[in-house]
Amino acid sequence: MNNQMPSTNDRPTLISVSDLTLAFGSRVIQHDVSFEVKRGSIFAVMGGSGCGKSTLLKSMIGLLRPRQGTYMVGKDNYWSGDDQSRIQIGRRFGVLFQSGALWSSMTVGENVALPMQMFTSLTPPVIRQLVELKLGLVGMLHAIDQYPSELSGGMRKRAGLARAISLDPDILFFDEPSAGLDPITSARLDDLILNLRDGLGATIIIVSHELSSLFHIADDGIFLDAGQKTAVAHGSPTWLRDHCTDPLVHAFMHREQLDTSSPHENG
Numbered sequence: 117m118n119n120q121m122p123s124t125n126d127r128p129t130l131i132s133v134s135d136l137t138l139a140f141g142s143r144v145i146q147h148d149v150s151f152e153v154k155r156g157s158i159f160a161v162m163g164g165s166g167c168g169k170s171t172l173l174k175s176m177i178g179l180l181r182p183r184q185g186t187y188m189v190g191k192d193n194y195w196s197g198d199d200q201s202r203i204q205i206g207r208r209f210g211v212l213f214q215s216g217a218l219w220s221s222m223t224v225g226e227n228v229a230l231p232m233q234m235f236t237s238l239t240p241p242v243i244r245q246l247v248e249l250k251l252g253l254v255g256m257l258h259a260i261d262q263y264p265s266e267l268s269g270g271m272r273k274r275a276g277l278a279r280a281i282s283l284d285p286d287i288l289f290f291d292e293p294s295a296g297l298d299p300i301t302s303a304r305l306d307d308l309i310l311n312l313r314d315g316l317g318a319t320i321i322i323v324s325h326e327l328s329s330l331f332h333i334a335d336d337g338i339f340l341d342a343g344q345k346t347a348v349a350h351g352s353p354t355w356l357r358d359h360c361t362d363p364l365v366h367a368f369m370h371r372e373q374l375d376t377s378s379p380h381e382n383g
């Protein structure tokens with residue numbers, strides 16, 4: 117079965133996940149998941165609803181300790197250290213949640229400033245300058261004094277993105293960034309994500325159902341299966357669409373219905 121894209125990427129590995137098992141209590145969600153993320157790449161976590169994409173992302177940002185396996189960020193073994201070392205490694209992370217997850221009682225500018233106020237000793241005027249810079253990068257400087265409730269969904273995502281890059285992370289995690297956006301706004305967000313990768317040199321791990329977006333931006337990825345509870349294919353979304361022979365992956369990437377008697381069907 118052809119389910120592994122040949123490597124054409126000679127960039128160094130930044131993240132290495134080996135034999136990861138994720139569970140809630142006695143319920144295993146995914147087991148023995150292994151993959152590498154190259155520096156400067158956009159890596160897609162794909163799979164049907166409920167297979168464990170967000171759960172994997174949670175364990176990669178420190179919200180869920182895996183049952184087994186290792187998760188290396190550069191030379192650091194993320195889960196083997198203490199809380200302090202995880203906080204230190206987490207300083208490299210920027211996270212954009214589905215909703216944008218802004219504080220509703222703060223303006224956009226205050227939201228973006230918050231991580232700088234919490235984690236740096238920068239002075240208020242320097243923070244203000246940096247906030248303007250970050251909002252400028254995502255095309256949201258005009259909304260610096262607005263509250264999240266005054267923004268459209270796409271604007272909220274962009275403001276969330278500005279906050280995610282507030283501390284200059286080199287690794288960005290996006291959970292369904294285009295959920296709820298119209299196709300044009302979603303395409304703009306894709307371009308913004310590409311700009312962040314190219315402009316900031318960030319490495320991006322993205323969970324998304326939006327195939328058109330994934331075909332456009334992601335250069336590598338993994339496909340998780342809810343039935344087998346593990347990764348069944350590795351490669352960029354376009355490679356998986358064009359070359360992967362696993363029936364489940366093929367159906368998903370071509371938006372086809374699978375026969376419900378399929379052993380791969382999500383449970």
Ligand SMILES: Nc1ncnc2c1ncn2[C@@H]1O[C@H](COP(=O)(O)OP(=O)(O)OP(=O)(O)O)[C@@H](O)[C@H]1O
Pocket residue numbers: 140145163164165166167168169170171172
């Ligand atoms: N806190 C939790 N406690 C128990 N089970 C959970 C918890 N969070 C998620 N799950 C279960 O883990 C499984 C994977 O959920 P997850 O949200 O990771 O899937 P997903 O692939 O991201 O789904 P979707 O594409 O629909 O967002 C689901 O069956 C879900 O019910």
